[in-house]
Amino acid sequence: DTGVSQDPRHKITKRGQNVTFRCDPISEHNRLYWYRQTLGQGPEFLTYFQNEAQLEKSRLLSDRFSAERPKGSFSTLEIQRTEQGDSAMYLCASSLPGTGGDGYTFGSGTRLTVV
Amino acid sequence: AQTVTQSQPEMSVQEAETVTLSCTYDTSESDYYLFWYKQPPSRQMILVIRQEAYKQQNATENRFSVNFQKAAKSFSLKISDSQLGDAAMYFCACTQGGSEKLVFGKGTKLTVNP
Numbered sequence: 001d002t003g004v005s006q007d008p009r010h011k012i013t014k015r016g017q018n019v020t021f022r023c024d025p026i027s028e029h030n031r032l033y034w035y036r037q038t039l040g041q042g043p044e045f046l047t048y049f050q051n052e053a054q055l056e057k058s059r060l061l062s063d064r065f066s067a068e069r070p071k072g073s074f075s076t077l078e079i080q081r082t083e084q085g086d087s088a089m090y091l092c093a094s095s096l097p098g099t100g101g102d103g104y105t106f107g108s109g110t111r112l113t114v115v
Numbered sequence: 116a117q118t119v120t121q122s123q124p125e126m127s128v129q130e131a132e133t134v135t136l137s138c139t140y141d142t143s144e145s146d147y148y149l150f151w152y153k154q155p156p157s158r159q160m161i162l163v164i165r166q167e168a169y170k171q172q173n174a175t176e177n178r179f180s181v182n183f184q185k186a187a188k189s190f191s192l193k194i195s196d197s198q199l200g201d202a203a204m205y206f207c208a209c210t211q212g213g214s215e216k217l218v219f220g221k222g223t224k225l226t227v228n229p
Contacts, residue, residue, distance in 0.1 A: 031214075031215075033214075033216060035217075040222075041221055041222070042119075042219030042222050043160070043206075043217070043219050044219070045216045045217065048214045050214075055214060056214050056216070089158065091160065093217075095215065097215075104150075104162065104215075104217070105162075106152075106159065106160035107159075108157070108158060109159075111158075
């Protein structure tokens with residue numbers, strides 16, 4: 001297993017366009033998380049899946065954001081009608097439940113720039 | 116709301132010396148986990164050390180150790196024999212809720228001088 005993979009690594013888009021990011025977690029991890037990290041800040045939680053079920057969403061996740069995890073494997077995060085304020089690093093992480101974060105593994109992130 | 120505070124935006128240390136990074140947190144939960152993550156310019160978040168709140172013994176990982184003061188809600192990271200490769204952003208984090216999502220501090224940028 002090569003860890004948590006995220007694609008693409010970089011995305012530049014024009015304001016108003018839609019973008020979609022993909023995360024492939026570690027295969028045996030049934031928990032998957034999305035975080036957003038802006039420059040000079042720590043990551044902020046966006047949403048959480050256990051298997052295919054989206055169990056928690058942050059207030060940061062506006063109506064323009066949607067996340068899916070079909071079949072409990074990879075996950076996608078879509079941002080519709082992008083705004084300049086969406087420019088950030090989007091990090092995905094996966095873990096096993098009930099381990100207190102043991103094995104919590106992050107991907108390298110997708111850096112989004114909205115111009 | 117749960118918060119994690121890192122009061123040192125930047126720290127520097129001489130190679131081979133010891134440095135301590137500070138972190139305080141606020142949680143109402145009785146069972147939680149604390150972490151220090153390292154984020155180099157390559158941006159991958161790398162786990163440095165993990166502490167289980169119900170364990171009184173401070174965690175250690177080679178040159179990295181923590182000073183966990185549960186009553187004071189303090190969780191500092193000590194790096195001994197600092198190496199050039201230790202230079203990075205360091206984030207303190209705490210789990211929250213049954214999802215075990217992480218709440219992060221704003222980070223401390225560590226510079227290691229040769």
